[in-house]
Amino acid sequence: MAEAVRAVGLTKTYVTGTTSVVALDDVSITLASGTVAALLGPSGSGKSTLIKALGFVSPADRGEVLFEGRSVVKDGTALADLSELRRRHLGFVFQKANLTSFLTARENVEIACELGGKGDGRRRARELLAYLDVAGRERSYPEMLSGGEQQRVAIARALANEPSLILADEPTAALDSVRSRTVMELFRKVAHERGAAVLVVTHDHRALDVFDVLYEMEDGRIRPATAAGGARR
Amino acid sequence: MNLAIRDVRRHLPRFVGTAAGLGLLLTVVIAMQGIYAGMVDDATILTRAMRADLWVVQKDTRGPFAESSRLDPSVEARASAVPGVRSARPYTYQLIQRERGGAVMRIALVGLGWPDDPGSSLPLVRGRLLAQPHGEMIVDASLGLGIGESLVLAGERYRVVGLTANALTSGGDSVAFLSVADTQLVAFDQPAEAVVLERARIVERLRRTDLGRGQPALEELATDPRWRAPSLASPPVAAVLIAADPHRVAEVRRTMRSWGDVSVYTQAEEEALLLGGVVERARMQIGLFSVILTLTAGVIVMMVMYNLTLEKTHDLAVLKLMGAPRLRLLGMVLQQAWLLGALGYALAYVLGELAYPMFPRRVLITTTLAWAAPLATFVVVTLASMLGVSHVMRVDPARALEG
Known part of the structure; x- marks a missing residue:
C-alpha cells in the first residue's frame, strides 16, 4: 500500500522552568493509505504531541516527517506551507466534535470543502452528511445535535477535502459504547472505501477489532500494541 | 461562505443591540457637531445678512455682538461723506425677553436702516419686506409667530409682515428685524x-x-x-454699516480709522470677533464632548469586538487547524466591525432625521459633516477591531486539539 505519512526519529521536549519533559523520544511511525490505525497509551504518554507533529500543527524538535514521500518538516523546520498542506490533504476529528458553533451542520462541512478547494461545497457537504447518516440535521447548529450526531458531522467535515490522512484525537471519549463503536466503524469505512490513512488516538479498548494496525505509546516512545483484537500489530 | 455574516446571524440579537447602542452614541456625537455647525451658522447669519463691507463701531469695542457698542448716530452722516462710500446704514442690536401665552420669548431685535434697507438681504421664506418705517417687523419662523400676527413692544403694536428661516443669534435666540427707529423706541422706552x-x-x-x-x-x-x-438727544446706534466701492474698501477703512471715536472692522473680522468671542468656548466644550463620546463609542466597539472574538477562540483555532488563511479570519473580524459601524451609522442617520428637528438648538448637518461622520465611524470601528484582530493572530491552531 502507498505510504501516506512517515515520521522518522521524532523527538520533542517540553521545558517549563527548570523542568523538562520528553514528550516524544525518537518516535518513528508509518501510516499507509487505506488503513485505519489506533494509537493507544495512558495520558501523558505523548499521543497528542505525536498527533500534532503528524498533523503539521506543532513540529517536533528533531526528526523528519514525510508526506506522500516528500519531506515536509525536518528538525523543527517547515519545508512546505503547512497551513496549505492541512487545508488540502489533512482531516482532523477531535475528542469533542469541535464544530464551529456559529455554522450549521452543513455549513461546517461546506467551509471545509471550500478551504480544501473542492468545488460545489454545498452539494458535496450534503453528500457527505448523507454518507454519514446525518442528512436530516444539515440545518441544525452544533448545540442542537446529540454527541453522536456532532461526531458524525465532524467526520464529514474531516472528509470534506478528500484527505490523504485523517487524524482523530479520542473521537469517542464523549460517546457511549454503541455510538463509540459506530464511529470507529465509520473510520474503518472511510479508510477502506476512500483510501485515506486514518490514525485514531483512543483509550477505548472495546472496539480495537475495528483497526488494521495498533500502536501503543508510553513515556514518549512508540511500539506495536499488545492489545487483543483482530488487528495486525 | 462569509463567516462574518454567519456569525452575526447566529448572534443577531446581541449584534443588533450593540449596533443600536453605537447608533445612539453616534446620534449624539453627530448632534454635537451639528449643533456647533448650527451655532456658527446662526452666529454669522446676522453679519452675513447685513452685507456690509465695513462695520463701524464704538472706539475700542469689539462690535455689537461680542460686547455693547454705542455710537453717535451722526457717524452715519459722517461716513456717508467719505469718498468711496456707497451707503452708510445705522444698525442696532439688543436682546429682549417677553412672555406670550405663558411662554418666555427671547428675541434679538435688529434694526434695519430704513428706507435704504427694508430687509432685502434677509433669508425671507414668507411674506414681504418692511414697507413702512414703523409698526412692522420681519421675524424668524422659530419664534412661532405667523404673518399678520402682532407683538406689543414698549406699548406699541408691531405686525409680522415677513418670516425668515434660521435667523438666530449665537445663543439660539430668534431674531426680529425692525426699523432702527423702532428698535430705539423699544430700547429707550420709559x-x-x-x-x-x-x-x-x-x-x-x-x-x-x-x-x-x-x-x-x-x-x-x-x-x-x-x-x-x-x-432731547438722538439715541445712539450700535454700529454703522458701510457699503463701499469694491476697490476702495481699504482706503475707506483707513480714513475712518483715523477718526478718534470709532473702530472699523471688515465683514470677515466682524465674523471672527463674533465666533472667537461668543462661540469659541462653546466650540471647545462641544469639541471636548465629541471627543469623549467618540472615544467612548470606540472603546465600546473595541470591547464588543474583542469579546465576540474571544468567544470564538476555539472556533478560530479549529478553522486555523483546518488551514483557514489568516487573512480570511482577520477579514471576519473586520467585516463584523464594519457591519456594526454601518448599522450604527444608519440608525444614527434615521434617528437624526427624526430627532434633530425637535432639538431646541438648530442641528446643521453640513456637507463636510455629512461625509466626515460615516468616514469617522469607519475609522473608529476599524481601529476598535484591532484588539480582536490581534487576538486572531495569536490564536494557536494547536488549541483545537486540546479538548
Missing part, C-alpha cells in the same frame, strides 16, 4: 411713572441752582407733558 419722576428730579435740581432760579422758563419746559427728557 414708563409714564419714570418720566414723571425724572421731571420732578429735574425741577428739584433747577430750583437748587442759580440757573433754574434765573431762568424760570426752563422749569416750565421740564414740566411740559409733551417733553420727554431722553429724546
Whole structure:
C-alpha cells in the first residue's frame, strides 16, 4: 500500500522552568493509505504531541516527517506551507466534535470543502452528511445535535477535502459504547472505501477489532500494541 | 461562505443591540457637531445678512455682538461723506425677553436702516419686506409667530409682515428685524411713572441752582407733558454699516480709522470677533464632548469586538487547524466591525432625521459633516477591531486539539 505519512526519529521536549519533559523520544511511525490505525497509551504518554507533529500543527524538535514521500518538516523546520498542506490533504476529528458553533451542520462541512478547494461545497457537504447518516440535521447548529450526531458531522467535515490522512484525537471519549463503536466503524469505512490513512488516538479498548494496525505509546516512545483484537500489530 | 455574516446571524440579537447602542452614541456625537455647525451658522447669519463691507463701531469695542457698542448716530452722516462710500446704514442690536401665552420669548431685535434697507438681504421664506418705517417687523419662523400676527413692544403694536428661516443669534435666540427707529423706541422706552419722576428730579435740581432760579422758563419746559427728557438727544446706534466701492474698501477703512471715536472692522473680522468671542468656548466644550463620546463609542466597539472574538477562540483555532488563511479570519473580524459601524451609522442617520428637528438648538448637518461622520465611524470601528484582530493572530491552531 502507498505510504501516506512517515515520521522518522521524532523527538520533542517540553521545558517549563527548570523542568523538562520528553514528550516524544525518537518516535518513528508509518501510516499507509487505506488503513485505519489506533494509537493507544495512558495520558501523558505523548499521543497528542505525536498527533500534532503528524498533523503539521506543532513540529517536533528533531526528526523528519514525510508526506506522500516528500519531506515536509525536518528538525523543527517547515519545508512546505503547512497551513496549505492541512487545508488540502489533512482531516482532523477531535475528542469533542469541535464544530464551529456559529455554522450549521452543513455549513461546517461546506467551509471545509471550500478551504480544501473542492468545488460545489454545498452539494458535496450534503453528500457527505448523507454518507454519514446525518442528512436530516444539515440545518441544525452544533448545540442542537446529540454527541453522536456532532461526531458524525465532524467526520464529514474531516472528509470534506478528500484527505490523504485523517487524524482523530479520542473521537469517542464523549460517546457511549454503541455510538463509540459506530464511529470507529465509520473510520474503518472511510479508510477502506476512500483510501485515506486514518490514525485514531483512543483509550477505548472495546472496539480495537475495528483497526488494521495498533500502536501503543508510553513515556514518549512508540511500539506495536499488545492489545487483543483482530488487528495486525 | 462569509463567516462574518454567519456569525452575526447566529448572534443577531446581541449584534443588533450593540449596533443600536453605537447608533445612539453616534446620534449624539453627530448632534454635537451639528449643533456647533448650527451655532456658527446662526452666529454669522446676522453679519452675513447685513452685507456690509465695513462695520463701524464704538472706539475700542469689539462690535455689537461680542460686547455693547454705542455710537453717535451722526457717524452715519459722517461716513456717508467719505469718498468711496456707497451707503452708510445705522444698525442696532439688543436682546429682549417677553412672555406670550405663558411662554418666555427671547428675541434679538435688529434694526434695519430704513428706507435704504427694508430687509432685502434677509433669508425671507414668507411674506414681504418692511414697507413702512414703523409698526412692522420681519421675524424668524422659530419664534412661532405667523404673518399678520402682532407683538406689543414698549406699548406699541408691531405686525409680522415677513418670516425668515434660521435667523438666530449665537445663543439660539430668534431674531426680529425692525426699523432702527423702532428698535430705539423699544430700547429707550420709559414708563409714564419714570418720566414723571425724572421731571420732578429735574425741577428739584433747577430750583437748587442759580440757573433754574434765573431762568424760570426752563422749569416750565421740564414740566411740559409733551417733553420727554431722553429724546432731547438722538439715541445712539450700535454700529454703522458701510457699503463701499469694491476697490476702495481699504482706503475707506483707513480714513475712518483715523477718526478718534470709532473702530472699523471688515465683514470677515466682524465674523471672527463674533465666533472667537461668543462661540469659541462653546466650540471647545462641544469639541471636548465629541471627543469623549467618540472615544467612548470606540472603546465600546473595541470591547464588543474583542469579546465576540474571544468567544470564538476555539472556533478560530479549529478553522486555523483546518488551514483557514489568516487573512480570511482577520477579514471576519473586520467585516463584523464594519457591519456594526454601518448599522450604527444608519440608525444614527434615521434617528437624526427624526430627532434633530425637535432639538431646541438648530442641528446643521453640513456637507463636510455629512461625509466626515460615516468616514469617522469607519475609522473608529476599524481601529476598535484591532484588539480582536490581534487576538486572531495569536490564536494557536494547536488549541483545537486540546479538548
